[in-house]
Structure formats: C-alpha cells, structure tokens
Amino acid sequence: MSHMRYCCLMAVDRDHVLRTAAALLTRKSTATMDEVAKAAGISRATLHRHFAGRDALVRALESLGIAECESALDAARLDEGPARDAVHRLVREIEPAAGLLAFLYTENQLFEGEQQNIGWARIDDRIAALFRRGQQSGEFRIDLSPVWLTEALYGLLGSAAWVVAEGRVARNDFTHMIVELLLGGALRHHTTGQREES
Amino acid sequence: MSHMRYCCLMAVDRDHVLRTAAALLTRKSTATMDEVAKAAGISRATLHRHFAGRDALVRALESLGIAECESALDAARLDEGPARDAVHRLVREIEPAAGLLAFLYTENQLFEGEQQNIGWARIDDRIAALFRRGQQSGEFRIDLSPVWLTEALYGLLGSAAWVVAEGRVARNDFTHMIVELLLGGALRHHTTGQREES
DNA sequence: CGCATGTGAGACATTGATGTCTCATTATGG
DNA sequence: CCATAATGAGACATCAATGTCTCACATGCG
Numbered sequence: 057m058s059h060m061r062y063c064c065l066m067a068v069d070r071d072h073v074l075r076t077a078a079a080l081l082t083r084k085s086t087a088t089m090d091e092v093a094k095a096a097g098i099s100r101a102t103l104h105r106h107f108a109g110r111d112a113l114v115r116a117l118e119s120l121g122i123a124e125c126e127s128a129l130d131a132a133r134l135d136e137g138p139a140r141d142a143v144h145r146l147v148r149e150i151e152p153a154a155g156l157l158a159f160l161y162t163e164n165q166l167f168e169g170e171q172q173n174i175g176w177a178r179i180d181d182r183i184a185a186l187f188r189r190g191q192q193s194g195e196f197r198i199d200l201s202p203v204w205l206t207e208a209l210y211g212l213l214g215s216a217a218w219v220v221a222e223g224r225v226a227r228n229d230f231t232h233m234i235v236e237l238l239l240g241g242a243l244r245h246h247t248t249g250q251r252e253e254s
Numbered sequence: 255m256s257h258m259r260y261c262c263l264m265a266v267d268r269d270h271v272l273r274t275a276a277a278l279l280t281r282k283s284t285a286t287m288d289e290v291a292k293a294a295g296i297s298r299a300t301l302h303r304h305f306a307g308r309d310a311l312v313r314a315l316e317s318l319g320i321a322e323c324e325s326a327l328d329a330a331r332l333d334e335g336p337a338r339d340a341v342h343r344l345v346r347e348i349e350p351a352a353g354l355l356a357f358l359y360t361e362n363q364l365f366e367g368e369q370q371n372i373g374w375a376r377i378d379d380r381i382a383a384l385f386r387r388g389q390q391s392g393e394f395r396i397d398l399s400p401v402w403l404t405e406a407l408y409g410l411l412g413s414a415a416w417v418v419a420e421g422r423v424a425r426n427d428f429t430h431m432i433v434e435l436l437l438g439g440a441l442r443h444h445t446t447g448q449r450e451e452s
Numbered sequence: 453c454g455c456a457t458g459t460g461a462g463a464c465a466t467t468g469a470t471g472t473c474t475c476a477t478t479a480t481g482g
Numbered sequence: 483c484c485a486t487a488a489t490g491a492g493a494c495a496t497c498a499a500t501g502t503c504t505c506a507c508a509t510g511c512g
Contacts, residue, residue: 215409241439
C-alpha cells in the first residue's frame with residue numbers, strides 16, 4: 057500500500073472509465089466522446105487527458121477485451137478434461153466480457169492496419185485448438201472445421217449478449233443457451249427415427 | 255406534366271445502387287456517401303438525387319433486406335415438411351442476403367425510433383414459429399426457446415458471412431456449416447446417420 | 453497556509469461528412 | 483434535329499465531432 061499515491065480523487069479510475077465506455081459503446085457504437093465522458097461521470101477534457109482520442113479509447117478497449125478474453129481462457133483450463141466441459145467453462149468465464157467482445161467484433165473492421173491483431177489471433181488459436189482437441193478425442197464431429205466453430209462461438213456470444221441485453225431472455229440462461237446450442241444443436245437426439253443426411 | 259414515364263432510360267438502376275451499397279457497407283459500415291457513389295459508379299450528386307441522404311439510403315437498404323428476407327422465407331416454405339428440412343431450405347434461400355443482413359443487424363441499433371421495425375418483427379415471428387413448430391412436432395428440443403434459436407440463427411448467419419468474406423472457409427460450405435451446427439451441434443452423436451467419416 | 457496536481461467547464465479552430473446548389477455534358481425520344 | 487431529362491463535376495454553406503487550449507476550482511500534501 058505504501059507504493060500507492062493518494063492524491064485528490066486520484067487519477068480517475070481508468071478501469072472504471074473503460075468499463076463504462078464498453079457498456080455504452082456496446083449499446084450505441086456511435087456514441088460521442090462527450091457521451092462516453094458523461095456516462096463515466098467525468099468531463100470530456102478529463103476523458104481526453106486519459107485517452108488521446110477516440111482511436112486511443114477504442115484501442116484501450118481492445119486491449120481490455122483481449123486481456124479479459126485471455127483471463128477467461130486461462131481460467132477455463134481448456135486443456136483439462138473433456139473438451140465439452142472445457143467449452144462450458146470457457147463460455148461461463150467469458151460471459152462478463154461478451155458485450156465488450158460484441159462491440160469490438162463489429163468495430164474491428166476499422167482496424168485494417170492491425171497491430172493488436174496478434175492478440176486476437178492468439179485467442180483464435182487457443183479456441184480453435186480446443187475444438188481440434190475435441191475432434192481428435194472423438195468428442196466433436198469433424199465435418200465442422202475448428203475455424204468455423206470458433207467463429208460460430210463468437211457469433212453466438214454476440215447474439216446471446218444482445219438478446220439478454222434486450223431483456224428477451226434471462227441472463228441466467230446465457231451459458232446454457234450457448235453451450236447447449238453450440239454442442240448439442242437444436243435437434244432432439246433421444247427420439248426415435250432421427251436421421252441426418254442431406 | 256405527366257410524371258416521368260419511359261423517357262430517357264438513363265434512370266440509374268436503383269436496385270444496382272442498393273446492392274453495391276450493401277456490399278460496400280457490409281465490408282466497411284462507415285463508408286462515406288462519396289465512397290458509396292464511387293462504388294456504384296455514379297456521382298455523389300446522382301446518388302443524392304435517388305436517396306435524400308444517408309439515412310434514406312440505410313432505410314432503403316433496410317427495406318431491401320426485409321424484402322429479401324421475406325422472399326427467402328416464402329421460398330423456403332417453412333410450413334411444409336419436417337422443420338429441420340425447412341430450416342435447411344431457409345438458410346439456403348437466405349444465404350445471398352446474409353451479408354446485407356449482417357450489416358443491418360449491427361446498424362439497427364441506430365434506429366430506436368423504429369418504423370420498419372414491424373418488418374423485422376414479422377420476420378422474427380415467422381422464424382420463431384418455425385422453431386416452435388419443430389418443438390411441437392418433437393423434432394427440436396424444448397429447453398432452447400424459439401426466441402433464442404432465432405437470434406442464434408442470425409448470429410450464425412453473420413459469422414458465416416464474415417468468415418466466408420474473409421476467405422477462411424469455402425463459400426460452398428455456407429449452408430452446411432450453419433445448418434449442421436444449428437441443428438446438430440458440434441458434438442458427435444451416437445445416432446444413425448450423422449456424418450463422422452474421414 | 454501555500455503549493456502542486458487533477459479536474460470541470462467552456463471557448464476555439466479544425467476536420468470531415470453532409471446537404472444543396474449551379475452549370476455543362478450527354479443521351480434519349482419524338 | 484431539337485427538346486427534355488438525367489447525369490457528372492464541382493462550388494459552397496452547414497453541422498457535428500474532434501482535438502487543443504485556457505482558466506477556475508477543489509483537494510491532498512508538505
């Protein structure tokens with residue numbers, strides 16, 4: 057504690073600003089710097105002191121999103137146990153970041169001159185590796201590529217975050233909805249006469 | 255003056271402009287009116303003669319998206335045969351519009367003062383009704399609500415359109431990827447018929 | 453208490469997109 | 483061939499967001 061400096065209100069909680077901005081931009085991706093500042097309870101000037109500009113803010117959000125994603129990946133221990141359980145843990149751990157990820161997912165198109173891209177690539181690889189492990193262990197079907205399964209997971213995370221935010225489904229169902237659909241699909245599998253062929 | 259009948263057929267192909275704009279905005283949702291005009295091969299002035307402003311353009315795209323969606327819904331004959339086959343037909347029919355839908359899906363947040371909203375609601379209802387029919391017929395599991403299945407379908411359509419546009423999966427796999435994941439899930443099931451070979 | 457720091461409020465110029473206008477050009481149809 | 487109409491090019495004002503700046507205020511610290 058001795059190394060912490062106690063000043064005035066002490067350098068506006070950067071993390072709080074980022075999370076508020078994430079929550080706002082998730083709902084309204086075109087929100088103004090002024091709106092972001094008001095949402096965070098600070099002035100535009102102060103916001104601009106902490107983040108050089110809108111670009112820097114979005115970059116910071118991207119870094120936050122990557123960090124939270126990797127934390128979730130670590131916490132989910134993707135290498136341990138059945139792959140299906142690892143997927144379940146992953147979705148559970150990543151849920152709090154789903155909104156932010158959904159925002160970044162749509163905003164990323166703007167960053168063609170990538171740089172943080174390596175962070176996303178690393179995350180993609182770790183998730184794809186999980187699906188690949190599940191395929192090799194015989195748990196997952198092999199006609200759906202790990203790349204597609206990874207992307208589909210992103211899409212489902214975004215859809216679920218959206219529909220929960222809209223209040224059209226209960227927040228508690230978040231993990232169940234995604235995991236059950238992603239792993240089991242919409243079809244009933246215990247009924248007789250099930251046939252799958254196209 | 256009798257309104258323009260069939261005078262100079264120079265009349266810029268409105269549909270072509272819309273589809274070009276859709277393609278561009280799908281890739282870069284912040285594209286300028288000038289960029290849209292250039293992409294469509296017309297001048298900004300002409301673009302502005304046909305669409306009062308950016309708002310009007312996006313509205314027109316929304317109408318186009320709704321129309322294409324409803325055409326797909328009609329062509330898929332959702333009421334006929336097994337629900338799972340209807341889902342397959344739906345995805346196949348809706349594929350060409352997936353990019354446009356993905357764009358509108360993210361852009362819709364801006365339309366809080368809805369008006370076209372009724373169009374989307376009607377589409378939502380028709381798709382949700384399909385999933386409900388599948389549940390009642392015993393084909394689909396009942397622990398995943400039609401609302402969620404509908405939203406999940408949108409998410410998967412968007413993800414698939416994106417990953418195909420990125421060139422990370424083959425365009426030919428579009429329908430298969432979505433239908434198999436949405437209906438069957440990633441898990442291998444020990445039921446008859448599921449593709450598990452090589 | 454006085455100093456330093458961080459903040460809020462607001463003025464200001466800048467930038468980029470937009471909407472509107474005019475005018476010349478081209479193509480169409482009678 | 484001529485009148486009409488649609489287009490392209492560009493000038494122009496407008497507007498909103500941004501980035502930068504100054505100044506006053508509050509609070510922590512010596």
